[in-house]
Amino acid sequence: MNPVEVGLQNRCRHHCRSGLCRQKANRQGQTGHRQNPEFRPAHNCSQQKRQNRHCPRPEWRLLGQHEVETDARGEADRQPKRPAAPFSRQSCEHLGCQLGNAADGHSPGWLSARVVCVTMHGGDRPHGPAPVGCIPHEPVLNHRSTHKNHREKIVRPMTVVTRFAPSPTGFLHIGGGRTALFNWLFAKHHGGKFLLRIEDTDRARSTQAAVDAILDGLKWLELEWDGEAVSQFARKDRHAEVVRQMLERGQAYRCYATPEELEAMREEQKAKKLPLRYDGRWRDRDPSEAPAGVNPVIRLKAPQTGETVIRDHVQGEVRVQNAELDDMILLRSDGTPTYLLAVVVDDYDMGVTHVVRGDDHLTNTFRQLQIYHAMGWTPPEYAHVPLIHGPDGAKLSKRHGALGIDAYRDMGFLPETMRNYLLRLGWGHGDAEIISTEQAIAWFSLDAIGRSPSRLDFPKMENLNAHYIRECEDTRLTTLVLPFIEKKLGRALDGGERDLLHRAIPGFKPRVKTLVELADGAMFLFAKRPLTLDDKAAGQLTPEARAQLTVLAARFGALSEWTAAALEGVVRDYAEQAGLKLGKVAQPLRAALTGSTVSPPIFEVAEILGKSETLARIGDVGSAN
RNA sequence: GUCCCCAUCGUCUAGAGGCCUAGGACACCAGCCUUUCACGUUGGUAACACGGGUUCGAAUCCCGUUGGGGACGCCA
Numbered sequence: 001m002n003p004v005e006v007g008l009q010n011r012c013r014h015h016c017r018s019g020l021c022r023q024k025a026n027r028q029g030q031t032g033h034r035q036n037p038e039f040r041p042a043h044n045c046s047q048q049k050r051q052n053r054h055c056p057r058p059e060w061r062l063l064g065q066h067e068v069e070t071d072a073r074g075e076a077d078r079q080p081k082r083p084a085a086p087f088s089r090q091s092c093e094h095l096g097c098q099l100g101n102a103a104d105g106h107s108p109g110w111l112s113a114r115v116v117c118v119t120m121h122g123g124d125r126p127h128g129p130a131p132v133g134c135i136p137h138e139p140v141l142n143h144r145s146t147h148k149n150h151r152e153k154i155v156r157p158m159t160v161v162t163r164f165a166p167s168p169t170g171f172l173h174i175g176g177g178r179t180a181l182f183n184w185l186f187a188k189h190h191g192g193k194f195l196l197r198i199e200d201t202d203r204a205r206s207t208q209a210a211v212d213a214i215l216d217g218l219k220w221l222e223l224e225w226d227g228e229a230v231s232q233f234a235r236k237d238r239h240a241e242v243v244r245q246m247l248e249r250g251q252a253y254r255c256y257a258t259p260e261e262l263e264a265m266r267e268e269q270k271a272k273k274l275p276l277r278y279d280g281r282w283r284d285r286d287p288s289e290a291p292a293g294v295n296p297v298i299r300l301k302a303p304q305t306g307e308t309v310i311r312d313h314v315q316g317e318v319r320v321q322n323a324e325l326d327d328m329i330l331l332r333s334d335g336t337p338t339y340l341l342a343v344v345v346d347d348y349d350m351g352v353t354h355v356v357r358g359d360d361h362l363t364n365t366f367r368q369l370q371i372y373h374a375m376g377w378t379p380p381e382y383a384h385v386p387l388i389h390g391p392d393g394a395k396l397s398k399r400h401g402a403l404g405i406d407a408y409r410d411m412g413f414l415p416e417t418m419r420n421y422l423l424r425l426g427w428g429h430g431d432a433e434i435i436s437t438e439q440a441i442a443w444f445s446l447d448a449i450g451r452s453p454s455r456l457d458f459p460k461m462e463n464l465n466a467h468y469i470r471e472c473e474d475t476r477l478t479t480l481v482l483p484f485i486e487k488k489l490g491r492a493l494d495g496g497e498r499d500l501l502h503r504a505i506p507g508f509k510p511r512v513k514t515l516v517e518l519a520d521g522a523m524f525l526f527a528k529r530p531l532t533l534d535d536k537a538a539g540q541l542t543p544e545a546r547a548q549l550t551v552l553a554a555r556f557g558a559l560s561e562w563t564a565a566a567l568e569g570v571v572r573d574y575a576e577q578a579g580l581k582l583g584k585v586a587q588p589l590r591a592a593l594t595g596s597t598v599s600p601p602i603f604e605v606a607e608i609l610g611k612s613e614t615l616a617r618i619g620d621v622g623s624a625n
Numbered sequence: 626g627u628c629c630c631c632a633u634c635g636u637c638u639a640g641a642g643g644c645c646u647a648g649g650a651c652a653c654c655a656g657c658c659u660u661u662c663a664c665g666u667u668g669g670u671a672a673c674a675c676g677g678g679u680u681c682g683a684a685u686c687c688c689g690u691u692g693g694g695g696a697c698g699c700c701a
Contacts, residue, residue, distance in 0.1 A: 167701040202700055259699065266698090275627040276697050297699055315630070324628050324697095332699040339701045363629060363696040386631075387694075421637090424650090428638050431649040450631095450638080453694060457636045460651040470664080510664040521662095571660085586660035598662045 160192030161353045164218075164225070165232075165343065167199040168210035171404030172217035174456070175358060175388045178422040182385060183356045184223045185423070185444040195350055196225035200233045201342050217405035221415050222437075230350065232342050239337035242345050242375065243298050243330045251374040252330060254296035255282035277326035295333040300370060302327050308366045313383035313446035315359065320366050328367050340364060344371040352380050356446065359384035383446040386426060386453040412484065412514030414472065417465040425454045434467060462513040469518070470509045477509070477518075478502045484519035489526060500525055503608050507600030524594040525609070530620040537591035541621055545588035548578070550622040552589065553615055562611045564603035571603070592621045 162183040166176050187194035196218070200206040211229075218225065246252035255278075257265075262278070269276050283301060290296065302325055309319040330341040337345075343364075347355060362384045372379040408418060420435055427450065429435070429443045469477065478501055485501070486492050493501065504525055512518040524531065533541070541549075555570050575585045590602045593614060599605055606614045 165701090169701070199701055205700070262699085270626075273626040277627085318629070320628065326697085329699055334699080336699085338699070343701085358695095359630070360695055361701090364701090366629090384630090389694080391636080424637060426637085430639065433637090433650050452631050454638090455636060457651070460637065463651055466664090511662065568660085575660095581660085583660045590661060596661090600662090602660065 158353055160187055160190035161195065161351050162187045162192065162356060163195040163197055163347070163350065163352050164223075165197045165199050165346075165357075166214050167202065167205075167339075168207060168214060169202065169205040170210055170213075171406065172214045173404060174408070174422070176214075177217065177221060177405050177418065178388065178425060179357055179385060180218060180223050181221065181419060181422050182383075182427075182444075182446075182449070183354075184225075185440055186354060186356060186446060187226075188441040189444045192353070193226040194223070195227060195230070195352070197230040197232055197346060197350070199339065199342070200231055201236070201337055201339065203233065203336070206233075213404060213406065220405065220409055221418060230346070232346060233336075235342070235346060235349075236335075236337055238349065239342050239345050240331060240335060243337070243341065246300070246330070246374055247298065249374075250301065252298050252300050253283060253327075254287060254290070255299045255327075255329075256290050256294045256296045257281060258294065275324070277324075280327055283327060297329045297333050298331040299327040299329055300367075300374065302367075302370050303373075308369050310362070310365050310369065310382060312362075312365075313354075313381060314386075314449045314451060315362065315384050318362065320363075322370075325366055325370070328370075330371075340367050341371060344368050344375075344377075347380055348372075348375075348377050354383065354446070355380045356383040356385060359386050383449065385449055386451060388425060389453050389455045391456055391458070412516035412518070413461065413465050414468045414480070414515075417461065417468045420468070421461045421464050425456075426450045434464070466513040469512060469515075472509075474502060474505045477505050481505075481515045481518050481522070484515050485522060485526070488519055488523060493526070497526055500608060504600070504605075507604050507608075511600065521599070524596065524599070527595065529616055531592075531595035531617060533591060533595045533621075534597075536597045537595050540588045540591040540597060542588075545591075546622055548574075548585055549588055549592055549618050552585070553618040553622060556606075556611070556618075557615060559611075562607060564601070564607040567606050568603040589618075592618050 164176075164180040164183050166172060166180075172180075184194045186192075198206075198211055198214070200211070215229070243252060247254075265279060266276055268274075278299070282296075282299070303322045305322060307319050307321050308325070309317060311317050328340050329338050331337055346352075365382060365384070369379055405418070409415075416437065419437055419440070423435060423440055423444075424433065427444070427448055429448065432439075432443075435443070472480070478498065482493065482498070482501070501522060504522060508518050508521055512521060552571065552574060555574065556567065559566055559570065571585055571589070572582060575582050578585075586602050587597065590597060590599055590605075593599075593602065593605055593609060609617070
């Protein structure tokens with residue numbers, strides 16, 4: 001079959017998203033596609049082919065040779081999308097599964113699809129003439145399929161080196177946290193290195209406070225980096241040196257256009273609805289025309305024809321015409337490097353093998369690739385991770401998600417919660433939801449990262465946090481919640497109070513979603529008598545209830561053993577004698593002891609509070625008042 | 626405006642042409658458990674954006690439409 005024949009006959013029904021075929025299809029629609037003489041049919045494309053894979057459903061292989069499942073109801077005309085139960089089984093006539101031939105009045109369509117092709121197919125071996133309906137399909141993997149599982153796995157033996165490269169112009173936000181996590185996990189998974197580089201070439205906006213915030217954030221997330229954090233600015237001489245080489249080789253040139261001039265150019269382009277790009281006005285101009293007293297920037301002399309292709313672990317193959325890209329600035333007029341240049345040089349010098357970053361950098365990658373090409377360097381592999389949106393689907397803003405990672409800490413989230421939640425945002429492993437960091441390292445792969453942007457969902461984050469709080473060991477949880485309590489209390493806890501907290505922790509674990517809730521709930525432990533009652537608690541303390549409490553207090557006082565079980569025994573006996581439900585007595589007791597209607601099991605609370613404090617708190621609200 | 630990317634329950638996702646009557650999780654609703662609130666447990670509501678095409682068969686492959694997002698700085 002020659003290409004023209006195929007092209008005229010039909011649209012290409014295979015994966016024509018490569019080469020000319022794709023461009024024409026995109027620009028001119030189907031017609032252009034069909035008529036394009038240079039159309040490349042499927043067989044010229046370099047897809048992987050799955051050979052001889054008939055009847056891929058596993059259970060067919062379990063049914064035995066030459067068996068066919070048929071629909072006993074035999075609806076001849078309608079072609080049910082799915083066969084309706086119950087089935088009867090019939091033997092297949094011969095290797096070709098001819099029974100599919102509507103012998104029983106079934107449409108061959110789905111019937112033949114249920115042909116059992118085990119033995120005759122001999123596992124993966126090809127067999128003779130295709131049985132009816134059992135068309136030997138040769139599903140071809142599109143080398144740029146939309147499906148993440150279709151992405152070709154790029155395997156290159158090497159020691160993996162990843163890096164996280166934040167710019168210190170603000171805090172570490174949640175998207176940055178996830179990027180760092182992915183880089184860290186990928187490096188750990190491969191036993192490689194995870195480096196940290198601070199992209200501080202913008203001197204005006206970079207601050208030490210931001211650097212500290214980022215470092216603190218990473219430490220809190222427990223994402224340790226290898227070696228010292230690299231300052232990009234400190235490497236500016238090396239960057240300039242690389243540009244000098246490009247200049248010497250004619251791969252870069254000086255541009256004397258002023259910022260104002262360029263701004264005017266962009267305005268004009270905008271007005272004329274033209275693409276916004278540098279027009280190359282100094283690309284081929286003689287340096288002798290340079291105006292006096294203007295410090296030039298240095299631009300890359302980028303190729304103007306052909307295309308630049310990114311083979312991305314997440315995005316697949318992405319290509320752009322070089323004509324779409326303008327000559328980027330490498331060195332500013334003050335001699336400092338721009339981001340585009342510095343990133344390439346540093347990644348190269350640091351031996352970075354995999355660049356994992358937000359997909360807002362995808363278009364930068366084309367330009368960075370051009371620098372790699374100009375320098376003759378092998379570029380790293382890329383994985384551009386979709387961005388995280390706020391709960392409303394819009395870009396993250398200060399209002400919702402774009403908080404510093406420290407804000408999540410202050411909201412009472414645990415670092416393991418954040419790691420688990422962030423991991424699941426855009427990455428999945430079957431039905432797994434609760435994923436330990438160890439498991440994440442074992443499972444993580446770039447190719448399983450989804451391509452669509454995801455939204456932040458606080459309820460789910462809280463649910464995960466509740467899980468990790470329940471899992472958290474009591475002593476650690478006590479330590480974690482202590483700052484929250486002390487802040488609320490406005491003072492430090494003494495040793496006895498810490499012990500009280502520690503003993504109360506198990507009662508709170510299943511009841512709270514965040515450390516803040518835990519701290520709130522535990523405040524009554526440290527409250528000064530007499531307790532301030534909330535409205536509902538006050539409502540519980542009717543005169544009758546107060547009278548009951550006074551009786552109970554007397555019986556409690558007589559107890560020789562101060563345990564939750566003993567206290568419960570007393571209260572149950574009392575309730576039974578008085579003909580009351582347990583709750584009728586327990587709720588006022590809860591109000592008296594905690595000042596609230598919500599708390600851990602009240603007898604445990606009383607045990608932890610101790611005899612004298614319990615009796616005193618009851619006394620405060622007793623009928624004697 | 627130009628280029629690029631994306632599209633399954635409200636949300637995160639599973640999904641590799643027939644295992645899909647589309648699965649799981651969060652959230653929500655109802656029942657059970659129960660001294661409160663939770664936890665736990667049982668069940669329920671809920672999605673393949675739309676239109677074409679390819680195929681015996683499409684959530685899945687192709688094209689288009691619509692909708693969202695990103696980039697287009699002497700920011701990173």
